Amino acid sequence: MRYSQLRAFHHVALLGGFSRAAEALRISQPAISEQVRKLEQDHDVLLFYRDRRNVRLTTAGEELLRLTRGFFETERQIEDYLSESRAALEGELRIIADAAHHITDILTRFRRRHPGITVTLSAGNTEEILDALRSYKAEIGVVGSPPPGGDMETLELSTTEIVAFAAHDLVPPSRQSFRFRELADWPLIWREEGSKTRQKLADEAARQKIKLRPAISAEGRETVREVVASGAGIGFVSRAEYRHDDRMRLLPLTDADLSMTEVMAHLTQRRDVRVIRAFMDIARDSRPAA
Template sequence: MDLRNLRYFLTVAEQGGFTAAAEQLHIAQPAVSMAIRKLEQQLGLPLFDRQERRIRLTDEGEVLLRHARIILQAVNDAERDMRELHTLERGEVRVGIPSMLGSYYFPPILMAFRHHYPGVRLEVIEAGTRKLQQMIHQGEIDMGVIVCDTPPEDLETHCFLHAQMMAILPADHALAQARTITYDAFFTEELVLFKEGYFHREVIDRISREAGVTPRIGFEANLIPLIKQIVSHGYGISTLLEMVVADDPGLVAVPFSPAVWLELSLAWRKGHRLSRANQTFVDLVLQHAERDHNR
């Protein structure tokens, strides 16, 4: 069924005549009459009783009128939704971010996205990178942040941050003024670490295995303010990104020797076409990363 002919039919029915409908549609009256005849021929049913001076709908036309209103309203709604999505007046982004980056790297990005696209619903889920990969596979989130040392073959990845993992010490620690800290020296200390499943914990577990040592873990916590408090009071040392302690005079970030670098990427299912809202979010993250790199 031709939607244009259906629109003409609805207009004739609502205006009560072909001439009035033509004026409403801003087309010639014969074009309206021809469209209605084609619709009647296609359906094999009369839609208007033309015997009287003012045309009226037949019983068949009354039935079609009810459907025409529903169909055309649905089409109008779909067209409006597509326009809004195209201009990002609507949409949804579901992104998973580990707590460290969610607290110290992503806030300006999230606020900028919200400022530019207030109609887009932005949902941020906090979890470790392994959990986020699982959520991507299960369709619970559109994308997530992962460590891209060995990119999963079934995920599309775009690196946005090349960051150094640092040993975090209280300012009065004996090694606080050292230029670097060896793995052996680090593992002789009591440690305050994130729980398993978070990227920085996985790196420490890997390094300890390679070094053949068992870490002395005094505290396990995923709350960054708590970790910083524990370290600053001298109850252990930890590992964080330098950005986390940049404004904390009670803590010092010391590079490892050899250095530990992390490649952090946004990831989503390979072969899955991102929505316009999601692609715009990815573009914003990558633009932010490029600006930081060029500073």
């Protein structure tokens, strides 16, 4: 196995094709194809399904890509270490968050200090965020509650209660809150599978031996918001993430210990990636004094 073979495979897998990899590496497409073919032949493994239009990773190829992501990132870390004296930090920082408002202030400070970094911010639920971090598709994640497993370093941002919210014409004005058991009598709007809010509601229902099920499962917080605003049912969100809307009102849950702790996380093995280290330093400095 040669470095050039791994590099060829890595770029084909990342870019989705031999011609794009050849262009990125500035070598011919036949040379790229030969490097990958030799890697497969030497190790008796099929890494790509090939057809006329594109290539797709096999299961073995997906696992090798996970490893090469780490391999080439280590190479970048070595380069960064050897050139640590450079004043300006450059590159890309990919962040995936369940709610962006938890880190907007941190992002502003980070951009002021490191204008050479391009930041990409995307949304996802807890399951999607952890998958993106573990597959090297993002550097920083913001999730509800600490992630399971010991492979993540975390920084707690805030903790707030989970509340219900509903359209004005669904719940009578006389009602100002809900007991958790009462929710079984109402249509409920839940987030998709993989959402930490949904999981916490399900866990509390099991604890109180109540049968709760969603009338509607909606993908994403904004979709839930619009469905609830239409009067279709009762939704749930952490109080910190609720934005005032004249169409709806908040309804606290009086007998359920439900809260959401927002946590910033990154893979422990990536702690020395300069851009991750720089962002986490600013995040720690931005936290209010205890």
